[in-house]
Amino acid sequence: MPAPLDSLKVVEFAGLGPAPLAGQLLADLGAQVTVIDRASGKVDATDVNRRGKRSLALNLKSEDGRALAHALIAWSDILIEGFRPGVMERLGLGPADCPDTLIYGRMTGWGQTGPLAKAAGHDITYLATSGALSLMGSADAPPKPPLNLVADYGGGSMFLLYGLLAAVISRGVTGKGQVVDAAMIDGVPAMMGLIHGMMAQGVWTDQPGTNWLDGGAPFYRCYRCADGRDVAVGALEPQFYALLLDGLGLGDADLPDQNDRAGWPDLTARFAAIFVSAPRDHWAAVFAGTDACVAPVLTLEEAARDPHLAQRGVYVAPGGIRQAAPAPRFSASDVPQPTAPTAPGADTETVLAELGYDDQTIRTLRASGALT
Secondary structure (H helix, E strand, O other): OOOOOOOOEEEOOOOHHHHHHHHHHHHHOOEEEEEEEEEOOOOOOOOOOOEEEEEEEEOOOHHHHHHHHHHHHHHOOOOOOOOOOOOOHHOOOOOOHHOOOEEEEEEEEEOOOOOOOOOOOOOOHHHHHOOHHOOOOOOOOOOOOOOOOHHHHHHHHHHHHHHHHHHHHHHHHHHHOOOOEHHHHHHHOOOOOOHHHHHHHHOOOOOOOOOOOOOOOOOEEEEEEOOOOEEEEOOOEEEHHHHHHHHHHOOOOOOOOOOOOHHHHHHHHHHHHHHHHOHHHHHHHHHHOOOOOOEEEEOOOHHHHOOHHHHOOOOOHHHHOOEEOOOOOOOOOOOOOOOOOOOOOOHHHHHHHOOOOOOOHHHHHHHHHOOO
């Protein structure tokens, strides 16, 4: 069976962060993604976000190089770029310079408009400005950034993909493409509906480390074990909480009510004293097969060997580099296993031949400096 997105042709302008991940995820599901690189180079098997993509290297400062970019764009359904506002326009490659059937994906931190549109930033910057970072951590310490998973990839890549595929559906109705302005500063708040709702209900405070999901609740946090490793506890529901108490030997103990916040410090201290009395894998065995939602905190090396992840094939290693397999799974579509990345510029001749350029023309373009 064909892959879900094998009818889509995507041109991606090489960059960093959420735009390359979006291109990779489209390629994983069968889209033909061609990266326009600034220069040819060596293969880097560790650049996981390049897997499944082709590459041609163009000099976009030359007239011929820009003409080649336009030819590839005209051949494509979707364009992805992650530059600051105005960069593509100065190259003559902005939305107004492209076919009206093109879906033009723009990935930035601040968006295409607003006072900060042209300012620099990183995942932590957008988390801070959106208000989300203020809710992460504990009351007695500065917030801790959750790697770069939330703003870059959650609020960035995933919302870019959501917008691009929505625009594909819209184009099927209208026949017209459009610009998708995906901004991390928009995506992060969009993921916080649950928290805003709980605040409105008065069951969530803006004091970090005092709530259900931020480590304040004794039944939703991590605990250190005797061997210095950790377990993660997520026993939110009453029936799961009862199983947690049973596993800790507290099923018949006189304890504060689960959701009595005044009793949380006492419960946390008692849970911590029990967990630290035995190694992590002891507790993994105690809670194995139960719905207590207690899990060992695995390292990446351990996760790759976990029986459940191994059985599902969650990790693969094209080119000897461990990385995630394509997701999600499909019942009636074939999603091939990823292959190692090719070098920047490695597919220049192949791509140009598909666009109708003959060998002599390609040699002339290379001699002129349009191909790098």
